Amino acid sequence: MGQRWRAVGVLAAALFAVNVVARLVTRFAFPDDDAASDRVSLAMFLVIGLILAGVAFRWGADRPLGRLAGDLAAAVGVALALTVFVGPLVVGENPFGGGAGLFFAQIWLYLAATAAGVLVGYLILTALGRDYRSRQLKRYAEMKRSRPRRVVRR
Structure with missing residues (x-):
């Protein structure tokens, strides 16, 4: 059980770290350029989506959908709370400063x-027939x- 929550915590920390790196790049490399900060934010969201697609692909093969959804929801929830409330404080801003x-x-x-990231990862896994449920059905048929x-x- 401890390994399960450790993996969720590491995923949440990785998602938060991506956000912190994006905030620091925006703060120090592009302090006054709104277009560049928008591109950095878009890149951050793409990286977060790719990380979650990879994690959904990897974890979806080993875990039932309910457990996978719970683990990913917990990691995303913690990372979201850290991103919204702690992330702005790291670069010296107010979390509610923008309104x-x-x-x-x-x-x-x-x-x-x-x-989007979770959906893409899990749909690719399901399309390849490597998800937990498909493998269960394959074993049952065999x-x-x-x-x-x-x-x-008679």
């Missing part, structure tokens, strides 16, 4: 990027085929 619109836009964009037919007497 409510920017605050909630950041939440919705983060959730959209993470949902087991049924390997048994000899029962002769029924």
Whole structure:
């Protein structure tokens, strides 16, 4: 059980680290360039989506969908809370400094990027037939085929 939550914590820390790196790059490399900071933010969301696609692909092969969804939701929830509340403090800004619109836009964009990443990773895994459920069904079919037919007497 401890390994499960350790993996979730490492994933949340990795997602938060991507956000911190993007904030630091925006702060020090492009302090006054809004177009460049938008590109850095887009790159951050793409990296987060790719990380989650890879994790969904890897974990989806070993875990049932319910457990996978719970683990990913926990990691994304923790990373989102850190990103929204702690991330701005790292670069010396107020989390609510941009107003409510920017605050909630950041939440919705983060959730959209993470949902897209998880969906892409899991759909690719399912299309390849390597997800947990498909492998279960394959084992069941092989087991049924390997048994000899029962002769029924009348």
